[in-house]
Amino acid sequence: MLSPTEKEEIVAAMAHYDLKKAAGIDALRIVQRHRGWVSDDTLRDVAAALAMDPAELDSVATFYNLIFRQPVGRHVILICDSVSCWVMGYENLLEHLQRRLGIGMGQTTRDGRFTLLPHVCLGACDKAPAMMIDDELYGCLDAEKIDAILESYK
Amino acid sequence: MQRPLTQNIRPNQPPLSLAEYEKAGGYQALRKVLSSMTPQQVTTAVLEANLRGRGGAGFPTGRKWSFVPMGDDAPRLKYLVINADEMEPATFKDRVLLEGDPHQLIEGIIIGAYAIQAPVAYIFLRTTYTEAFRRIDKAIAEAQAQGYLGHNILGSPFSVELHLHASAGRYICGEETALLNALEGKRANPRAKPPFPPVIGLWGKPTVANNVETICNVPHIINHGAAWFRGLSRVADGGTKIYGVSGKVKRPGAWELPLGVTIRELLEEHAGGLRPGLALRAILPGGASTDLLTADHLDVVMDFNGVAAAGSRLGTGTMVVVDDKTCIVGLVANLMRFFAQESCGWCTPCREGLPWLAKILTAIEQGQGAPEDIAILKEHTRLLGPGRTYCALAPGAMEPLQSALKYFEEDFQRHIREKRCPWRS
Ligand SMILES: Cc1cc2nc3c(=O)[nH]c(=O)nc-3n(C[C@H](O)[C@H](O)[C@H](O)COP(=O)(O)O)c2cc1C
Ligand code: SF4
Ligand code: FES
Numbered sequence: 001m002l003s004p005t006e007k008e009e010i011v012a013a014m015a016h017y018d019l020k021k022a023a024g025i026d027a028l029r030i031v032q033r034h035r036g037w038v039s040d041d042t043l044r045d046v047a048a049a050l051a052m053d054p055a056e057l058d059s060v061a062t063f064y065n066l067i068f069r070q071p072v073g074r075h076v077i078l079i080c081d082s083v084s085c086w087v088m089g090y091e092n093l094l095e096h097l098q099r100r101l102g103i104g105m106g107q108t109t110r111d112g113r114f115t116l117l118p119h120v121c122l123g124a125c126d127k128a129p130a131m132m133i134d135d136e137l138y139g140c141l142d143a144e145k146i147d148a149i150l151e152s153y154k
Numbered sequence: 155m156q157r158p159l160t161q162n163i164r165p166n167q168p169p170l171s172l173a174e175y176e177k178a179g180g181y182q183a184l185r186k187v188l189s190s191m192t193p194q195q196v197t198t199a200v201l202e203a204n205l206r207g208r209g210g211a212g213f214p215t216g217r218k219w220s221f222v223p224m225g226d227d228a229p230r231l232k233y234l235v236i237n238a239d240e241m242e243p244a245t246f247k248d249r250v251l252l253e254g255d256p257h258q259l260i261e262g263i264i265i266g267a268y269a270i271q272a273p274v275a276y277i278f279l280r281t282t283y284t285e286a287f288r289r290i291d292k293a294i295a296e297a298q299a300q301g302y303l304g305h306n307i308l309g310s311p312f313s314v315e316l317h318l319h320a321s322a323g324r325y326i327c328g329e330e331t332a333l334l335n336a337l338e339g340k341r342a343n344p345r346a347k348p349p350f351p352p353v354i355g356l357w358g359k360p361t362v363a364n365n366v367e368t369i370c371n372v373p374h375i376i377n378h379g380a381a382w383f384r385g386l387s388r389v390a391d392g393g394t395k396i397y398g399v400s401g402k403v404k405r406p407g408a409w410e411l412p413l414g415v416t417i418r419e420l421l422e423e424h425a426g427g428l429r430p431g432l433a434l435r436a437i438l439p440g441g442a443s444t445d446l447l448t449a450d451h452l453d454v455v456m457d458f459n460g461v462a463a464a465g466s467r468l469g470t471g472t473m474v475v476v477d478d479k480t481c482i483v484g485l486v487a488n489l490m491r492f493f494a495q496e497s498c499g500w501c502t503p504c505r506e507g508l509p510w511l512a513k514i515l516t517a518i519e520q521g522q523g524a525p526e527d528i529a530i531l532k533e534h535t536r537l538l539g540p541g542r543t544y545c546a547l548a549p550g551a552m553e554p555l556q557s558a559l560k561y562f563e564e565d566f567q568r569h570i571r572e573k574r575c576p577w578r579s
Contacts, residue, residue, distance in 0.1 A: 017338075026319070029320065059341060060339065060340060060341055064322030064323055064342075066323035067322050082442070083438070083474055084243070084400040120243060120325055121241060121243040121245065121442075123240050123280075125244050125474070126399070135284040137282075137285070
């Protein structure tokens with residue numbers, strides 16, 4: 001069941017397009033913001049709200065990298081694995097991050113605090129290597145800086 | 155030196171509010187357009203300014219606008235879509251404008267929409283530009299409240315709605331026809347061209363897609379004229395350009411400079427040269443999908459024609475500097491893994507070919523390459539080249555590979571011979 005807030009936000013999103021179903025991506029992002037991820041049940045509810053076939057909406061949901069169809073941790077780390085960050089030492093940084101969190105790429109820490117995902121260029125190449133945690137961007141990273149940043153997320 | 159695009163941008167400060175933007179001369183171009191120019195005159199001004207698209211392909215903006223059907227027989231619904239997807243690796247120039255001066259963008263959009271008589275415009279923004287989203291969202295609300303957006307703008311007969319769409323993260327959305335599918339709420343597979351979007355685009359209606367930097371130039375062309383705009387540049391194409399440099403240089407960053415500076419000026423004067431102890435080996439001049447250049451190309455002029463004459467492309471104008479301690483094979487492998495991952499999967503050569511190439515390149519980098527791999531790589535730069543795939547993603551992926559093989563084949567050979575990466579200790 002979609003919450004009244006979710007429903008309201010989805011209806012508001014529909015107003016931006018000529019066709020209801022065009023708001024599919026917005027709607028998925030809305031429920032994901034409230035729930036962290038998009039479960040099968042949620043997907044069906046969203047499809048119903050848009051008068052769409054759930055399979056069709058799922059084909060859209062699975063196309064995009066940042067619609068999560070599996071549960072994620074309380075915070076999602078997107079580490080940039082593109083070329084400028086690679087030149088600036090992404091590989092060492094990733095190794096440090098994985099050791100420090102005790103997880104591999106695509107995994108979630110046992111305490112549910114972090115999920116680690118690779119992402120393409122974050123548009124912060126002049127501050128490479130870079131990563132995002134939730135909505136915040138961090139640049140010019142090194143191992144020490146990463147440790148301090150992780151501390152600030154509970 | 156004049157820097158119209160970044161004149162209002164103050165480092166580490168919030169962007170100008172609507173009132174501040176107006177005080178700095180903002181929305182004067184819009185007033186001029188609505189009070190004294192026909193749509194045709196606006197398009198002509200942009201055409202005469204020699205403004206070429208800043209999204210990578212360099213198509214003349216005024217010409218693109220002139221393809222849109224106009225007059226009483228034209229469809230009532232038309233769209234202007236601003237491409238703010240900026241996911242091309244090594245590219246961080248639109249971010250400067252999106253975060254730095256959202257009202258400049260909005261003013262450009264309203265004027266562009268007027269030129270093609272589009273009642274609806276969209277900004278298609280990549281998800282991870284969260285700060286840009288907040289700032290643009292706020293600026294749109296301000297512009298709306300002030301009567302710059304919506305019905306009968308400034309008392310004129312012209313009306314336009316502006317919507318901000320945040321994408322859900324996929325590089326192919328930047329390709330303009332894939333972007334239209336994404337806006338329609340579909341999987342972002344590209345569409346066949348022709349028909350081109352200015353004739354049949356979003357929901358089948360005439361649609362112009364323009365890059366953020368392109369559209370931000372428009373108010374300045376209107377305010378100061380085409381001749382002034384051409385004079386900003388050192389070459390025939392008009393305007394300034396937001397250039398960027400990343401990699402192991404002393405001062406990585408982005409700067410607005412006259413179109414047509416040389417690679418040497420960018421690298422040495424603006425980026426401060428390489429860090430101590432490093433020497434230049436290669437340059438990726440304009441994003442992931444451009445051919446590598448070498449230290450012999452320092453005097454190449456960074457405009458559309460100059461970089462093309464050197465065998466590469468200006469692309470997004472944001473270059474990566476590759477130093478002598480960085481492995482070129484590793485760099486190309488990294489790029490190919492990116493392209494393989496971001497292939498939309500629609501056409502077979504790209505969907506099957508790119509992952510295979512990424513695998514071969516990764517194997518060579520790790521010392522597990524075979525001598526015949528080089529021939530396979532070369533063959534694919536032809537098989538996945540222009541005209542053989544549904545969109546330009548795969549041919550773009552071949553550009554760094556083919557140039558790496560052209561200038562640095564010995565690096566590939568050494569990995570295979572020595573069964574290891576000579577650049578890793
Ligand atoms: C795979 C691919 C990705 C692209 N990504 C972008 C992008 O992020 N931003 C952009 O403005 N243009 C991008 N383009 C170019 C657009 O298709 C289009 O040419 C451009 O938005 C037109 O605007 P302009 O004429 O103002 O340059 C991309 C093209 C391809 C093939
Ligand atoms: S070239 Fe690649 S990205 Fe373009 S349509 Fe084909 S599969 Fe999709
Ligand atoms: S390559 Fe990492 S932010 Fe651009």
